Amino acid sequence: MKHGGFDTPLQKHSGLLNHHLIPNCLMTLTWESTYAIALELRRQHPEVNIEEVSLQQIYQWTIGLNEFEDDLALANDDILYTIYQDWFEENIHGL
DSSP: OOBTTBSSHHHHHHHHHHHHHSTTOOOOBOTTOHHHHHHHHHHHOTTOOGGGOOHHHHHHHHHTOTTBOSOGGGOOHHHHHHHHHHHHHHHHHOO
């Protein structure tokens, strides 16, 4: 099953590792990049209690990311909830 647009956990993390370890490596985020979006939102908003964040707030923060390049009309509650879940799980398990 695909998760956040990736086929395997290795694919899921490999792009993120390159983004964080290679200086000046820009990564384009789309609605399919739910896990990468969640990590970036978590990095940019470390003070936030994820349990108090609304899907509307996740939408606003996501479209505000410099790396985000996708059609805003493609957003839906399922995608936003997946970003929320990924962020929530990272807060519990962390990397």
